[in-house]
Amino acid sequence: MKIIAKEVIADCPGAKIVKLVLASAQISQKAQAGQFVVVMVDEKGERIPLTIVDADSQANTITLIFQVVGLTTKLLGALDVGDTLYALVGPLGQATKIKKYGEIILVGGGVGIAEIYPVAKGLKAAGNKVTVILGARTKEALILEKELKSLADKIYLLTDDGSSGEQGFTTVVLEKLLKKDKHDLVYAVGPIPMMKKVSELGLASKIKTIVSLNALMVDATGMCGCCRVRVNGEVKFSCVDGPEFLADQVDWEELEKRNSMYRVKEKHICKLKF
Numbered sequence: 001m002k003i004i005a006k007e008v009i010a011d012c013p014g015a016k017i018v019k020l021v022l023a024s025a026q027i028s029q030k031a032q033a034g035q036f037v038v039v040m041v042d043e044k045g046e047r048i049p050l051t052i053v054d055a056d057s058q059a060n061t062i063t064l065i066f067q068v069v070g071l072t073t074k075l076l077g078a079l080d081v082g083d084t085l086y087a088l089v090g091p092l093g094q095a096t097k098i099k100k101y102g103e104i105i106l107v108g109g110g111v112g113i114a115e116i117y118p119v120a121k122g123l124k125a126a127g128n129k130v131t132v133i134l135g136a137r138t139k140e141a142l143i144l145e146k147e148l149k150s151l152a153d154k155i156y157l158l159t160d161d162g163s164s165g166e167q168g169f170t171t172v173v174l175e176k177l178l179k180k181d182k183h184d185l186v187y188a189v190g191p192i193p194m195m196k197k198v199s200e201l202g203l204a205s206k207i208k209t210i211v212s213l214n215a216l217m218v219d220a221t222g223m224c225g226c227c228r229v230r231v232n233g234e235v236k237f238s239c240v241d242g243p244e245f246l247a248d249q250v251d252w253e254e255l256e257k258r259n260s261m262y263r264v265k266e267k268h269i270c271k272l273k274f
């Protein structure tokens, strides 16, 4: 759980993104694409889920990439090389089904780019043709561009302000690609409105579309019920049944409501401490 390396990979208004390499022999041996860990920065802190972006079973390390959005990510981002986390649990969640599908489009929005990276890597290694669409607010916040360029067959970059790639939304490019050619799978991680739109486009094109949901989690082992989502009319626990689900089966309105449940409190706590 010791921090072996730290890099601030983006630091611009509205997006501070930090990469941490942590020593964890056990998790690094077991981690698979699509899984996550739960981190506690200190004894009295909350537990937050973060995707395992990379795992090196030779070096016994795992890599996390997170955006500083509130109290816990601020505390985590303030740690340095040599510091130790209070607790680290994982790997958690169902792994991505890595197999040969054919032609795949992966869509990553904001820090969701970090979450599609291990999946893109696994799917490429399984012999799929991989197209990646990345979107961020601005050039500085467009993370892992080099890494994804080197593994993707085709890559599209988009920014809200046009400072890198095209100006606009990932979903506009996705819509064009789905209309133009046949694809076998769409996989998306990003803000809820983006994933919801990707889901509509996948449904309209009758293409299997998978999303990895950022539902609120507490214990992340299926005990508290905090992460419940409605999928195909049934209640599922995102931490143990997910975090991936078929996009067109997700009740997006309910997820949106549940995810904003503590927003006022979160702002309040953040102001108190910093």
Ligand code: FAD
Pocket: 036, 047, 048, 049, 050, 051, 052, 065, 066, 067, 068, 069, 070, 071, 072, 073, 074, 111, 114, 115, 213, 214, 215, 216, 217, 218, 243, 259, 260, 263, 266, 267, 270
């Ligand atoms: P807060 O101010 O407490 O919250 C800010 C927002 O973060 C909230 O509105 C809510 O949307 C979300 N959030 C807060 N607490 C939780 C929680 N306990 N569980 C889930 N979401 C929460 N973020 C990354 O930057 N990189 C990742 O790789 C990543 N992977 C994730 C994987 C999974 C399976 C899930 C469920 C979430 C992931 N997240 C990731 C989101 C990350 O957990 C939140 O950004 C983090 O918990 C925010 O905590 P905070 O105290 O700094 O912010």
Ligand code: FES
Pocket: 216, 217, 218, 219, 220, 221, 222, 223, 224, 225, 226, 227, 228, 237, 238, 239, 240
């Ligand atoms: Fe508690 Fe999933 S986080 S059941």
Ligand code: MG
Pocket: 046, 070, 071, 072, 266
């Ligand atoms: Mg918090």
